[in-house]
Amino acid sequence: MFDTDLSELATADLLESAVEHRLAANRADARLLEHAQIYADRFHPSTCGVRPGRRSCDGRERAVVLGGEGCPEIAEFAVAEFGVVLGISPMVAARFIGEALALRHRFPFTWARVLAGDATPWKARQLASACVKLSEEAATYVDQRIAPLIDSITPYRLEKIIRAAKRHADPELARAEAAEAADERGVFVGRSDDHGNKTLFAKAPAAAVIRHDATIAAIADALQTFGDTRHLQHRRADAIGIIADPRYTQELLTQARNHPAPARPTDATVPGEVAVSSPTTDRRGTATRPPTPQHDTPNTNEANPTDDCGPAHRLLRVDEASGRGAAHGAVGDSLNGTAGASASDGTSDGSDHSETSPSGDPLEPPDDPFLHSSEPPEPDLPADPFDSRAMSYVPGPRTQPDPGLPMDLAAQRALDARLAEIKQAAYTNPTTSAGQVRPGHTEIFVHLTDHTLATGNGVLRAEGIGPLLADQLTELVGHEPYVVKPVIDLNDSVSADAYEIPTRIREHVRLTYPVELFPYGTRETHRAIDLDHIQPYDPYGPAGQTSTRNLAPLSRYAHRVKTHAPGWNVRRVDTKTLEWTTPHGFTFRVNPTGTHRVDPVKRAL
Known part of the structure; x- marks a missing residue:
């Protein structure tokens, strides 16, 4: 509407332009929900090609319902590619697709208002997410009562009204959730x-x-x-x-x-407060x-002196x-x-x-x-x-x-x-008289540069805590007796011949990659995270296949996608970078700086 320099607009026109852009953003968000719905339709289990040996065990793909009762099923691994191309994690992608399907199949009145531009898409998604456990009948009850209000009240009030409507629609579920919370x-x-x-x-x-x-x-x-x-x-x-x-x-x-x-210090009396002697x-x-107030001003917030x-x-x-x-x-x-x-x-x-x-x-x-x-x-x-x-x-x-x-x-x-x-x-x-005992031991992994180590100034990273100032390391160690273990040189390559991963290699990989290496993955590496062979282990292959260069930390879902989803390919580009290719040819590189989409033309060159 206003294709000019914003600084030249009058205030009223500036506000009008902001409204126009918000409406355009809402239309784009509604269109994105439609994309998610159509994408899910194309990956309904009935439309997916039959693969020999497809089973729902051993980590293989399953059909899942993401939006609640009444929503169609979707092939589980399809969620991963949708999330990657949008730049969100698989968990967020699954939630987004589920909300889109729920709006179409469980909340038709609200969805109609979204398509007409009368309801903000993210508020509609909030409704779908809050009611995911409701039956289809109960969801319809909530939809009829919330749809007219969804864009006319504040999000705070909307949340409370949704909660009340849920309890009216399904009192038994509300009681079960309350009992579960109490336990x-x-x-x-x-x-x-x-x-x-x-x-x-x-x-x-x-x-x-x-x-x-x-x-x-x-x-x-x-x-x-x-x-x-x-x-x-x-x-x-x-x-x-x-x-x-x-x-x-x-x-x-x-x-x-x-x-x-x-001796306790004597505090000055704060003006306007009760002065006390002790x-x-x-x-x-x-x-x-x-014990002895100097005047008798009552205070209902204090404990009864009797x-x-x-x-x-x-x-x-x-x-x-x-x-x-x-x-x-x-x-x-x-x-x-x-x-x-x-x-x-x-x-x-x-x-x-x-x-x-x-x-x-x-x-x-x-x-x-x-x-x-x-x-x-x-x-x-x-x-x-x-x-x-x-x-x-x-x-x-x-x-x-x-x-x-x-x-x-x-x-x-x-x-x-x-x-x-x-x-x-x-x-x-x-x-x-309990006698001498040995204190317990806690292991802390700290990542810091040689400059920080030498000067005591700078920023370090403690696993499980995050970035800290070097001065805060003293607080972290406290008064405990501590032992400094030899520094692990993460540039060294360590390997083993067996499929099983030795502790020293597992620790090396975990320290090298603080976050999983799936595109836009969010799982922080810990002792129980999956370490997957980038090139599948071949029992008849060469020695040293289980190495720090051939292992990548992955969440369980990402591990299953890499192993069992057709069309996904991964290769190591260098010591710190993995390149992932999705079933439809989108390419992403994951390294310590994050996830980056690769331009097909640049990749070809």
Whole structure:
């Protein structure tokens, strides 16, 4: 509509141009959904050529239903090529094709609005994805009620209305999902952020959580006893690393009980807050009522001063509420599911603690999950439960129960030396009579350059954590006794004659390739990942076929595609690059810099 320099447009025309481009993008997205539908039709199992010996076992191709009941089947391996040409992983491609088929076969009213330009395609896909477990009849019920609203309300409200319609359509499924969620117990580790932090999420019996929390609180107090002046939550975070070593924990707590408590610094009274003569904080980081307030301003958020149940009572009270405290706003909610309930069900305990931004407005999902969301985690790597809710409430300085004081370099070194001494005593001369034991061992693989190693400055990569500053390696190693293993020269070629892969070769390949080598693959290499022979192993062939140059890490699905899907070819271009050719002649090269499509003309030259 406006084929001119945008900077020359009036503001009204600029906004009108933005609307036109958004409508054009929606039309393109709808057209892409049609492409996915037609592509799936061409790979229905009934239209695929019969291959001798085709079976659904031993990793061979199967017919799968991707969009839910009522959708046609599709040949499983066809998904891989569709994803590769679009530049997305096979998992995302399968989800996209499934949503496209579901819209056509299970949500015809919504699909008609998409084709007419009256519904945003990604919102329609959100509906299809949310209802994938519903029966065809229940999906029709939801479709009739959601289609008129899908583009007239915010994504946040749309998600809640979809959830309500699902429960009306299939109450039994809703009850089964609720029961399944209630039975989920486990301890999950989230993905690392950009600063070397990880999230630990636990859903366990209440008594076990309370006991664990009490031990963390005791360790945090012990650190303060030995001179750690940081605020409580930092000490509790460090306690997670200490509690992993029972002997160290026991020695630290034993010595702390016999150590005189340091004098607490006197904090200045914050204007507008209650001034107290002896402020106290409970061990979870939740502010408790001081013993002698200077005036009688009531505070309904504080614990009842007449409670005699002790810390255990306070813990149970916090876990059962949808509280939003500095210490337990995320963890407490996640343990009992209240955070999900408040955001998902629209329920409230009388105080709106559902997902909110600092301005008080609800946090809504991103505009277009297909365009903006990151790759989903692999099924065996649970999603971080705090990704969408951990930052919904960030306590400010006035709500921090124990702001603490920063530690200078000398104080930090003195504390580190004292803790290292205590840890050494735990295994050589313990205060308790348990005798000497050997500490456990943890293996950490760190990738760094010779310059970083020599200077101590720069960026390194720790496996399972991600990029870190060189200074953060000290925090990673901590006070543990450590042994530096010889550096593995990844430029060396190591081989074996047998089909089985020796440990030394497996480790070499895993360190060389941090991510699988399938085009746009997302699976990070780990000890259990498949290592596939690039050139198939020939039992009658030459020696040394199992080598670091002939092995590639692949996810199980990619491994099956390479081995059993007709038309896929792979060859090694150089020591770091694999070239993949799809059944329809598209060529891609995968190396440490990512996946790159090869121009057929350039490849011929």
